[in-house]
Amino acid sequence: MHKIWLIIQREYLTRVRKKSFIIMTFLTPLLLAAFMVVPAWLATVSDSSDVVMVLDESGLFADKLETKKDLQFIPIQGDLESAKELYRETGNTALLYIPKMDINDPQGFKVYSKKNTNIQTKARLENMLEKEIENQRFIASGIDREQLNKMKANISITTVNLSDEGERDNNAWVTSGAGIVAAVIIYFFIFMYGVQIMRGVIEEKTNRIVEVIISSVKPFQLMMGKIVGIAAVGLTQFLLWVVLSMVVVTGVQAAFGIKPAPTPAEQMMSGRVAGEDLTEEEQAVEDNKTKAVMGTALSALSNLNIPLILGCFLFYFLGGYLLYGSLFGAVGAAVDNETDTQQFMFPITIPLVISFILSYSVVLQNPDGPVAFWLSVIPLTSPIIMMVRVPFGVPAWELLVSMGALILGFIFTTWIAARIYRVGILMYGKKVSYRELSKWLFYRV
Amino acid sequence: MSILKIDGVSKRYANHTALNNVSFVIPTGCIFGLLGPNGAGKTSLIRIITQITGADTGEILFKGNRLKPDHIREMGYLPEERGLYKKMKVGEQLLYLAQLKGLTKADATERIKGWIDRLEIRDWVGKNIEDLSKGMQQKVQFIATVLHEPALIILDEPFSGFDPINANLIKDEILRLRERGASIIFSTHRMESVEELCDNIALINRAQKVLDGSVKEIKEAYKTDTFQVIGNGKLMILNPDFQVLEQHENHGVFRASIKLLNGTQPNDLLRYLIERVEVHSFIELVPSINDIFIRKVKETHHA
Numbered sequence: 001m002h003k004i005w006l007i008i009q010r011e012y013l014t015r016v017r018k019k020s021f022i023i024m025t026f027l028t029p030l031l032l033a034a035f036m037v038v039p040a041w042l043a044t045v046s047d048s049s050d051v052v053m054v055l056d057e058s059g060l061f062a063d064k065l066e067t068k069k070d071l072q073f074i075p076i077q078g079d080l081e082s083a084k085e086l087y088r089e090t091g092n093t094a095l096l097y098i099p100k101m102d103i104n105d106p107q108g109f110k111v112y113s114k115k116n117t118n119i120q121t122k123a124r125l126e127n128m129l130e131k132e133i134e135n136q137r138f139i140a141s142g143i144d145r146e147q148l149n150k151m152k153a154n155i156s157i158t159t160v161n162l163s164d165e166g167e168r169d170n171n172a173w174v175t176s177g178a179g180i181v182a183a184v185i186i187y188f189f190i191f192m193y194g195v196q197i198m199r200g201v202i203e204e205k206t207n208r209i210v211e212v213i214i215s216s217v218k219p220f221q222l223m224m225g226k227i228v229g230i231a232a233v234g235l236t237q238f239l240l241w242v243v244l245s246m247v248v249v250t251g252v253q254a255a256f257g258i259k260p261a262p263t264p265a266e267q268m269m270s271g272r273v274a275g276e277d278l279t280e281e282e283q284a285v286e287d288n289k290t291k292a293v294m295g296t297a298l299s300a301l302s303n304l305n306i307p308l309i310l311g312c313f314l315f316y317f318l319g320g321y322l323l324y325g326s327l328f329g330a331v332g333a334a335v336d337n338e339t340d341t342q343q344f345m346f347p348i349t350i351p352l353v354i355s356f357i358l359s360y361s362v363v364l365q366n367p368d369g370p371v372a373f374w375l376s377v378i379p380l381t382s383p384i385i386m387m388v389r390v391p392f393g394v395p396a397w398e399l400l401v402s403m404g405a406l407i408l409g410f411i412f413t414t415w416i417a418a419r420i421y422r423v424g425i426l427m428y429g430k431k432v433s434y435r436e437l438s439k440w441l442f443y444r445v
Numbered sequence: 446m447s448i449l450k451i452d453g454v455s456k457r458y459a460n461h462t463a464l465n466n467v468s469f470v471i472p473t474g475c476i477f478g479l480l481g482p483n484g485a486g487k488t489s490l491i492r493i494i495t496q497i498t499g500a501d502t503g504e505i506l507f508k509g510n511r512l513k514p515d516h517i518r519e520m521g522y523l524p525e526e527r528g529l530y531k532k533m534k535v536g537e538q539l540l541y542l543a544q545l546k547g548l549t550k551a552d553a554t555e556r557i558k559g560w561i562d563r564l565e566i567r568d569w570v571g572k573n574i575e576d577l578s579k580g581m582q583q584k585v586q587f588i589a590t591v592l593h594e595p596a597l598i599i600l601d602e603p604f605s606g607f608d609p610i611n612a613n614l615i616k617d618e619i620l621r622l623r624e625r626g627a628s629i630i631f632s633t634h635r636m637e638s639v640e641e642l643c644d645n646i647a648l649i650n651r652a653q654k655v656l657d658g659s660v661k662e663i664k665e666a667y668k669t670d671t672f673q674v675i676g677n678g679k680l681m682i683l684n685p686d687f688q689v690l691e692q693h694e695n696h697g698v699f700r701a702s703i704k705l706l707n708g709t710q711p712n713d714l715l716r717y718l719i720e721r722v723e724v725h726s727f728i729e730l731v732p733s734i735n736d737i738f739i740r741k742v743k744e745t746h747h748a
Contacts (some may be wrong), residue, residue, distance in 0.1 A: 003545055006544050007545075008546055010541055014532065015535060016529070018532075134716065136694035203530075203531075204528075204530075207528040207529065207531060208524065208527060208528030209526040209528035209529055209530055210498065210528070211522075211526065211528070212522065212524060212528065212529075212542065212589065213542075213545065213588075214497050215495040215496070215497055215517065215520070215522045215524075216517060216542070216545040216546050217520075217545055391598065426492075426498075427498065428526075439459070
């Protein structure tokens with residue numbers, strides 16, 4: 001036990017002191033902060049950006065196009081050719097040309113610009129023009145815009161689970177979000193640190209230090225020490241990320257007073273398309289709607305069984321890592337250098353990638369279906385699939401079966417890995433086939 | 446008293462036999478040469494002794510007891526393929542390896558200090574292994590091998606990669622370790638390099654032991670009573686007790702190999718020569734271990 005502890009210490013300390021570890025650990029939260037702050041900052045900076053000259057031959061729009069914060073209109077007169085000439089001389093963004101037209105058949109809008117007009121500006125212009133044409137048509141047919149707005153309805157459905165345990169809000173978005181986040185973390189953790197185990201084993205093999213070490217400790221101790229040590233590195237990095245991200249984010253917010261840009265999720269919930277201009281009433285309605293959705297999301301969040309999810313997360317996180325980690329270690333032992341790892345990496349990564357893909361398509365659509373059930377019991381896929389399912393609520397027996405299977409699974413893969421490892425680390429200069437590997441399992445060493 | 450007794454050890458791999466019924470004894474406190482060409486089975490045997498692998502059949506006794514995992518801390522093994530963690534500092538690496546051998550941290554630190562001074566690598570302690578020259582790395586690895594003061598030190602090709610100065614330094618350290626009671630196994634295919642150092646040897650060829658014993662006895666057994674004589678004059682030997690194997694003459698200087706027959710003594714030959722020529726040099730032609738090995742291997746092939 002003492003020796004395993006020494007090995008764990010070495011694996012941990014040498015990795016944690018590496019420059020790459022320190023840089024990754026501190027850079028990631030900074031990048032995260034940058035992702036948050038930069039869009040918000042850009043939004044405040046881009047005020048002066050778009051100036052559009054308008055040549056309105058129809059006379060229907062010129063005074064109706066409202067100048068917004070970041071979009072300014074300059075009406076001009078004359079014919080198209082002189083307008084183009086005029087536009088060329090200025091540094092304005094674009095020239096909008098509106099020909100003479102019938103309000104019932106609006107055609108022939110054109111935008112001239114020196115650079116390619118960006119799609120967002122085009123969409124905004126179209127949107128504003130459409131609205132104005134609608135307004136004119138309403139007026140023509142005697143409908144009051146105010147009245148119309150009052151008649152508009154906005155609803156969002158709150159879904160409620162009626163299970164044996166009683167009613168509770170069930171916001172599918174929050175539920176699946178929690179699962180997916182957990183699954184993604186597990187997926188990347190297994191990959192990143194699994195490969196580190198493999199590299200570590202290959203390094204020991206190519207450095208030929210393994211013979212020295214093996215003459216003082218058992219191969220199994222060396223392998224487990226490495227796996228556990230690297231797991232500790234991963235957990236350290238993960239914790240530091242969480243803590244540093246929180247520090248950096250709150251720090252940035254306090255320092256600049258910047259409200260973070262709405263996340264795509266928030267935008268998705270409010271159903272708002274970026275760049276769409278809303279009237280004040282519409283804005284108010286949208287805000288209310290957003291608040292309502294956020295309210296149900298929060299209540300859904302508080303309805304999630306957080307301790308259970310966290311517990312499961314830790315279990316599947318470690319279980320999945322141990323299961324795959326030992327396999328990665330075995331791959332490292334079977335080859336001489338990293339370029340030879342491909343053929344053995346393939347069967348290991350396939351179940352991981354498949355479960356990652358299926359977690360989106362199949363499991364989220366039908367979290368209690370047979371595919372979801374079996375994938376969450378098979379140890380190779382369960383760390384990811386079960387994590388996606390847990391927030392939706394999984395019967396206790398299924399969870400126990402899945403956890404039991406995972407424990408048996410990693411005992412089994414560790415056994416296989418240890419057998420391959422003890423032969424492989426002393427085998428040099430030989431390209432190994434699967435048949436050869438299967439023989440190693442039963443070698444008497 | 447023997448430090449190691451190897452008794453009928455065999456080891457077979459999938460498609461070849463690495464060791465076939467090998468037995469010999471390594472006396473305590475001696476330098477023992479484990480000799481043989483590449484691929485003879487030396488490394489396989491060492492891996493069995495160091496318990497990296499196990500023998501298929503046969504038994505090994507360490508200080509009279511069956512080999513068991515605890516014995517590992519009484520052994521130090523320097524593998525032929527040297528290796529250290531490249532990104533680790535010299536001091537940390539030594540400390541780590543010593544602790545794996547069961548030394549306490551304080552103990553290990555103390556001994557590392559002593560060795561660092563003796564092998565003159567003080568300036569390198571804080572450097573990463575990858576920044577060291579090959580010879581320097583070898584020194585570090587040698588220290589790692591003997592730091593825990595093992596009773597049995599196993600050195601696989603110990604001098605490869607050393608320049609003559611450092612090779613001598615290591616040679617002296619090895620002799621010093623023997624004086625302090627350690628037994629040392631030298632494994633090498635360059636037999637001439639260890640002749641002068643070894644007290645006992647075992648020759649291995651094609652998985653089998655072909656010869657073992659003390660160097661002195663072996664040489665005694667294989668000596669051919671042949672003498673090389675160099676001198677001035679015309680050498681004409683007509684005595685049936687002396688057989689001339691080879692003779693050259695150049696500008697009045699002759700050089701001849703002469704074998705004693707019928708139980709005659711070297712002094713008889715010398716007396717015979719003095720009466721006839723001027724003798725400058727008279728040396729017994731002792732077969733080198735290499736010669737003995739080649740002879741022995743040829744014998745076993747013909748048999």
